[in-house]
Structure formats: C-alpha cells, structure tokens
Amino acid sequence: xxxxxxxxxxxxxxxxxxxxxxxxxxxxxxxxxxxxxxxxxxxxxxxxxxxxxxxxxxxxxxxxxxxxxxxxxxxxxxxxxxxxxxxxxxxxxxxxxxxxxxxxxxxxxxxxxxxxxxxxxxxxxxxxxxxxxxxxxxxxxxxxxxxxxxxxxxxxxxxxxxxxxxxxxxxxxxxxxxxxxxxxxxxxxxxxxxxxxxxxxxxxxxxxxxxxxxxxxxxxxxxxxxxxxxxxxxxxxxxxxxxxxxxxxxxxxxxxxxxxxxxxxxxxxxxxxxxxxxxxxxxxxxxxxxxxxxxxxxxxxxxxxxxxxxxxxxxxxxxxxxxxxxxxxxxxxxxxxxxxxxxxxxxxxxxxxxxxxxxxxxxxxxxxxxxxxxxxxxxxxxxxxxxxxxxxxxxxxxxxxxxxxxxxxxxxxxxxxxxxxxxxxxxxxxxxxxxxxxxxxxxxxxxxxxxxxxxxxxxxxxxxxxxxxxxxxxxxxxxxxxxxxxxxxxxxxxxxxxxxxxxxxxxxxxxxxxxxxxxxxxxxxxxxxxxxxxxxxxx
Amino acid sequence: xxxxxxxxxxxxxxxxxxxxxxxxxxxxxxxxxxxxxxxxxxxxxxxxxxxxxxxxxxxxxxxxxxxxxxxxxxxxxxxxxxxxxxxxxxxxxxxxxxxxxxxxxxxxxxxxxxxxxxx
Numbered sequence: 241x242x243x244x245x246x247x248x249x250x251x252x253x254x255x256x257x258x259x260x261x262x263x264x265x266x267x268x269x270x271x272x273x274x275x276x277x278x279x280x281x282x283x284x285x286x287x288x289x290x291x292x293x294x295x296x297x298x299x300x301x302x303x304x305x306x307x308x309x310x311x312x313x314x315x316x317x318x319x320x321x322x323x324x325x326x327x328x329x330x331x332x333x334x335x336x337x338x339x340x341x342x343x344x345x346x347x348x349x350x351x352x353x354x355x356x357x358x359x360x361x362x363x364x365x366x367x368x369x370x371x372x373x374x375x376x377x378x379x380x381x382x383x384x385x386x387x388x389x390x391x392x393x394x395x396x397x398x399x400x401x402x403x404x405x406x407x408x409x410x411x412x413x414x415x416x417x418x419x420x421x422x423x424x425x426x427x428x429x430x431x432x433x434x435x436x437x438x439x440x441x442x443x444x445x446x447x448x449x450x451x452x453x454x455x456x457x458x459x460x461x462x463x464x465x466x467x468x469x470x471x472x473x474x475x476x477x478x479x480x481x482x483x484x485x486x487x488x489x490x491x492x493x494x495x496x497x498x499x500x501x502x503x504x505x506x507x508x509x510x511x512x513x514x515x516x517x518x519x520x521x522x523x524x525x526x527x528x529x530x531x532x533x534x535x536x537x538x539x540x541x542x543x544x545x546x547x548x549x550x551x552x553x554x555x556x557x558x559x560x561x562x563x564x565x566x567x568x569x570x571x572x573x574x575x576x577x578x579x580x581x582x583x584x585x586x587x588x589x590x591x592x593x594x595x596x597x598x599x600x601x602x603x604x605x606x607x608x609x610x611x612x613x614x615x616x617x618x619x620x621x622x623x624x625x626x627x628x629x630x631x632x633x634x635x636x637x638x639x640x641x642x643x644x645x646x647x648x649x650x651x652x653x654x655x656x657x658x659x660x661x662x663x664x665x666x667x668x669x670x671x672x673x674x675x676x677x678x679x680x681x682x683x684x685x686x687x688x689x690x691x692x693x694x695x696x697x698x699x700x701x702x703x704x705x706x707x708x709x710x711x712x713x714x715x716x717x718x719x720x721x722x723x724x725x726x727x728x729x730x731x732x733x734x735x736x737x738x739x740x741x742x743x744x745x746x747x748x749x750x751x752x753x754x755x756x757x758x759x760x761x762x763x764x765x766x767x768x769x770x771x772x773x774x775x776x777x778x779x
Numbered sequence: 780x781x782x783x784x785x786x787x788x789x790x791x792x793x794x795x796x797x798x799x800x801x802x803x804x805x806x807x808x809x810x811x812x813x814x815x816x817x818x819x820x821x822x823x824x825x826x827x828x829x830x831x832x833x834x835x836x837x838x839x840x841x842x843x844x845x846x847x848x849x850x851x852x853x854x855x856x857x858x859x860x861x862x863x864x865x866x867x868x869x870x871x872x873x874x875x876x877x878x879x880x881x882x883x884x885x886x887x888x889x890x891x892x893x894x895x896x897x898x
Contacts, residue, residue, distance in 0.1 A: 643806065644784075647836065668867035676839055729876040732846055733853060739846040742839035742875065749874050 272309055272328070274302040284316035284323050290343045291316070313338055315350040319358040327353070380412040380440070387413045387443055390450055392420050396428060398493050400543070402580040403430075406588065406607040415442025416551045416604035417450055421457050428493055429457050432549040432608050433486035434505065441479070449474060449484050449526065463488045463501035464523075464534040471503065471526045471534075478527035485525045487549055489610075496541040496612050501534040508549045509574045510539060514757075514764050515695035515710040516575050516638075519547065546579025546611035553603035554587065559595050568693060569594070572638045575695055579611035631699040631706055638693035641682040641711075649678040649696055649709075656698040657705050660771060670705065670769050673750035676743045677709040677765050685711025685763050704752075705769045713763040784808050785834075787815035792891055796824035801833030804841030816848050820857060827852060828890050829881075832863030842875055849880055862890040 274280060280300045284291070291314045296303050306314065310330045317325040327350055332338060338346075387409075395403040405418055415435030423429050431453060435442040449470065456469040467488055474484065487508060489500035500508075504525035507518040523534035541547065550570070557565045573590055577583040584607050591605070635656035639649045650671045662670065678694055686692040697708040727745050731737040748754050753768035785808035788799045796819035804812065819827050829848070831837075837845075852859040862884040864872060872878040884890035 646838070665866060665870070668865075669870075672838075672867070672871070675836075679838065679840075727875070729846070729880070733850055733880070735850075738843075739850070740840065740843040742842045746839055746842075746871070746874075 272302065272305045272311075274305075274326075278302045281323055284314075284326070285318065285321060288316060288318055290314075290338075290346050313343075313346070315346045317350055317354040317357055319354050324354065324361065325357055383440065383443060384409075384412040387447070390447055391417065396420050396422070398428065400613050401491075401493055402609075402611040402613055404581050404584055404607075404609045404611075406584050406605070408601065408606075409438075409604045410553065410601045411439050413440060413443035414438060414604035415446050416553065416606040417446045418549070418606050418608050419450060419453070421454065423457065423461070423490065426493060427461075428491045430489045430491060430549065430608060430610060431486065432505065432551060432606055433484055434551040434553075434604070434606070435484045436482050438603065441482070445478060445482055445484065445527075448477065449486070453486070453488070457488075461490065462536065463490055463499055464536040467501050467503050467523060467526065467534040468532065471524075471532050472530055474527040475530045483525040483527040489547075489549070491541075491610060496543075497538060498541055498547065498610075499536060499538045501536050503532075503534060506550060506552055506555065508547050509571060510541070510545065510547050511574050511579060512542070512545050514708070514762060515697075516571055517761055541610070541612045543612050543614040544578070546583070546609055548574055548579065548583065549608040549610075551604060551606040553601075553605040554591060554607065557591060557595050557602055557605075558599075560599065565591060565594055567691060568638070568640060571693060575638050576636055579609045583609055631701045633697065633699045635698045636696070638695055639678060639682070640690055640693050641686040641688050642690055643682075643688065645682065646675040646678040649694070650675040653696065653698055653707055657700065660700055660705060662705070662769070662771065666769060669750040670707070670767070673747045673767050673769075674707055674709070676747045676750075677707075677767060680743050680747075681709050681711035681713070681763070681765075685713030700771075702771070704771055707767045707769075708764060709767070710762050710764045712761060713758075785811040787811050789815055789819045791822075791824070792828070792887070793895075794825035795828055795891060795894055796820065796822070796826075797828045797830055797887065799830045799833070803836040803838075804834060804844060805836070805838045806840045808841060809844055812844050812848060816851060820851075820855065824857070826858035826860065826894050828887065828894075829859065829861045830863050830887060831861060831865075831868065832886070834863075834868075837868055837871070842871070842877070845877060845881075849877065853880070858894070860884060860890055860894070862887050 278300050279298050280296075280302045283296075283298060293303060293306050293311050293314055306328065309328075311328045312331050313329050315327040315329075316323055317327065327346065329338075329346070391407055392405065395405055403420065407416060407418060409416065415438055417431070417433045419429070419431040421429030421431065433446070433449060433453075435445045435449065452470050452473045453466065456466045456473075460466050460469065467486065470486070478484075484503070485505040486503045487500065487505040488503075489498050489508075491498050498519075500519060500521060501523060502519075502521040503523045507520055510517050510519055519537065519539060521535045521537040524532045555565050555567055555570055559565075569590065570587070573586050574583065577586050587607060635652065637652060639645050653674045654667060654671055657667070657670070674696075678696070681694040682688055686694060692712050695710040697710070699706045699708075725737065725741065727741045728737060732739050747765075747767065751767045752770045755766040755768070757764045757766075784803040784805055786801045790797050790799065798815045798819050800812070800815070802808070816827070829845075849859060860882045861872065863886060864883060869878070869883055872881070872883055882893070884893060
C-alpha cells in the first residue's frame, strides 16, 4: 500500500480537500502548500508523468517542502493542461524502490483520476456559488419587505378627495419612494422622490431620505424650508455621485390649495377644465450642494381637477426599437383620464403596450394621483340648468404641434360629433373652423414645439356643439392674434395687405359663436355651432 | 409637378390652359401651385382655369396662395376662373370674395362653354 500525501497549489479553489475525498481517506500525512508562481507548477504541467522528487534540481520552495514531508514520488493530476492536484507518495512500506510497474500503475491512475477530480471541484464550486447566490437573494427579499414597510401601507381616505399610488421597483429594491404625511391643521403632505441609481445603494439612500423628510416635515409648514433642511442634512452623508430628486406638496384638503416645492423632480401635471399644465418650481436635487434654496409655488385644485406626481421610470421607459415613452404620451393620457385609479390603470396598461410584455423593466416606476372629487352638493347641478344648456363631453384629446396635424384634429372632431346629425354643410364649416383654430394654436400659441400639444375638448348640449382649442401661448400671443386686421381681398389685391391672414376670419365666419379666454399660460378658443338650425341647416 | 401636398398637371383645352390639381392646398402646395401657374401662362392662353375637382382640403394658407395666383393673373390681365369646387369650398370662395374676381363654374365643361360664348 502507498502512503498518499496531498499538496495544494495554493489557489482559493484548492484541490487539496477534493483529492482527500476522492483518492484517499487513508493516511494523509501533511498538506503541502505550493505557491502558484512556484517553478514546480510549470514543471509538472510539462512532464505529465511520475516525478521523482529527490532527483529534481529545481530551485523551488515546494520541492524543499515535499522532501521534508517525506515525499518520494509525485504524480501531477492535469486537466486540460492545468495542474489541478498532485498524488504524492512517500517511501514504499517494503523500503524497496518503486518499480516500473508501480510507476505505470500510478501514471494510469493519475490519468483517470484527474477528470474525476476536476468534475468534483467544479461541482463543489458551483454548490458554494449557488449557496452564496441564495444568501444574497434571501437578503434582497428581506430588504424588499423592509422597503415595503417604508412605503405607505394605504392611501389616506379624505372626504371629497381621491388619493391613489402605485410603486414598482425595477429590481427587488429600488430608489423611488412616495409618502403621505398627516400634518397639523388637517393638511396632507405628499412626497414623491427618486434616488439616482437602482438596487441596494439607492434603497439605502431612499430610507435615509424618507426618515429625514418625515422629521423635517413635522417642524415646518413650508415645503421649501423642508426641502432645504433635508438637503442640508443629507448632503454630508450621501455617497458621491448620488442625489435625490424630490417633490414635496402640502395639500389643504379644505380649500384645495396645494403649496409645493421641487428638488429637481419631474414636474407634476395638473388637469383642469381647460387642459393640462405643469406645476413648476425651481430647486436643485437633494444631496448635491449644501445651502440650496427651494422656490415655493401654490395652485388651487377645483373640484374635479387632479394632479399626477410620477418618477422618470415611466417617461424614460424604452420599447424594442429604443424609442422612449416620453412626456407627450403621458400628457395625452392625463388629458383623457380624470385621475385616480382610472389614470393609473390607463398609464400602466399603456406602458405595457408600449414596451411589450416581455421587456425587462428598466427603472423604478412610481405614480401618485391626487384628485379633488366633485362633492355631492356640487355634483347635483342647480335645477335651473336644464339639458338644453348643459354640455356633456364627447371627446378630449391632444394634438402634437406639428405642421399638418390640424387634419387629425379636424377628423377627430368630425368623428366625435357624427351622431349629432349636423347637416353636411355645417359639419364642413365646423371642420374648417377646427382646422384653422388648431393651426393657429400650434403655430402662434405653441410655436410648433412638438412637446407642447394643443388640447381639444369636444362637448355637446341638446342645442349646440362646443369645441375648445387650448394652447400654451397665454395672454400675449392671444392679444397678437386678436389684433389681426380683418382681411380685405381688395386691399390684398392692391398690395395694401399681405395675401395671408385668413385664419381667424374664416373661423368667425364658419361658426355661430366664437369666444376666447386667456390666462398667463394658456389661450383658449371656443367654437359654438348650433344644432338643427342655421341658414344652411337644410343643405 | 408633384411636390409637397399638391399634384398639378397643366393641359391645353383650345386656347384655355387648364390646371388640374389634386391633393391639399396648404403651405406645402406653394411651389407646386406657382410652378403650374407659370407653366400654364407661358404660351399666353386666353384664360386660365383652376380645376379643383380633385382637391380635398384648402386651408387659410391655401387661400393666401390662391390670392397670390389671382394677383399674378390680374397683373398680366389674364382671365382666370375656377371649377370643380365642393359646395363647402365654393362657399369659402364666396365669403372671402375670391369669387368676385374668379368666376366659379360647377365643372370644366360649363367653364369652357362660358369662356367660348362670353369672350
């Protein structure tokens, strides 16, 4: 019988145990460490045969160690040219030299043992990797559960208000967060935030930010002051290159006033009767620079109006052709849904439709909607309002401000009113008025900026059709267009007027009533076409 | 010519140059419409007839282009008329008073007969 002694080549996946397991449980004498850069490693890889240790002349610490351990001969175990272990033998118990037969037997044994040892090594390596993975996954599951507890477990139930939230991290844990805070005086704090980066680092910063924000919100009624405080506390502790965008709004649920400040977060959308606007306020993201100031703004939400807060995971989602979901799509859905659960459902199903069901979610997605509902007393209209004068919405949509898109607006309005039995001639007039109104809105109000859509609302009572066309031009642009001189063909032919300038004239000639209103952000025209009457009603 | 939104074809009908148009008369039609008018007037026709039978859409910019063509015709004292307009666009020609300077005929035949008898 041989004495087996097993050496290590010093690697982390050391074959020493493996060889013990596989080759011999008998009389392991001592393990010998062989450094990976020892010259013997290269030597063993080239000989691929039984080696007599005493005859080696290599200047090698390993050879010295093997001799001291009493090793007489060593047989390298090679797998695909790589040394994965050694069979080391001391002197024969008979004290005779190893015979040629012995050597042949050892050499054969090494050839057959090497692949088996390699397989065993790989199996063990895989097993330990799987264990490590399982441990990480388990930790992430726990982290995910902990993070869920940091998000509101339910949305606040407040009379005349509908609050809804949706949160889905791209991985087990994420850097997005939202929060509802009960504040003094029946006010409600609403927070949406987004930490740069994803996964565990982002989740840790998210937890810290949420805690600081909660504490700061209790001490101040000013959203700007709260963000300033959070920024100053977060700045010294946040890792370099990480920061947090955050929108903080304080909602007075009695008056509908929303007081808000923004630390570099995507602008919320407000949906009002006249269209969609963005709640702007300037401020740097949290954790970038100390001593920042945050602008505060205030808007009032009327009954029926809503606000959407969201994170960039929605607008920056890509489809298979790397096209981005983008703001116009989001804005379009905000325009066509009254807010609350229906808006969130619509956004999520549209997002899935856009990215395809199988595409991996790129970034965390967070949505929070706040809607002031029409209270019961307001929902029942005054008895003096009868069906003849009450307008019901037929369609609401957005048109991207690009030359030629007035045709879309025209056809969609025509489709919306198709059941109203407008005589053909009057329908054609309405279509021309809508096309001209949309062209004006895209060109003068929105300067053909593709990201600033024109909002169109079609409504009808029993007596009339109303088409509202809203752009983002505001009072100034509206003044310019209303100052336009009435076109006079005689003057044009005489070169006294430009050949152009027919748009507004045509609109006024085409419809029964034409109204305009403007505020500092929007210009709104309303076209009214009476039903069933008119001089050309019978054509 | 077929650039932009409007395709045009110029043909002679006896001494009259007929401009057949198809498509949309909007900002994109400028080159096409003006090119066709230049081509139509090269051989000094007795009149130019704008045939709108295949035109589906005219917007306010298109009206301005037609005013431009009318101005050119008046500068060179060329008779100009329109035919094939839908009821709706005929109404717009009336409201804008284009029809005061550019007689409107239901179709090409009535237009050419009128030219033959009246001029």
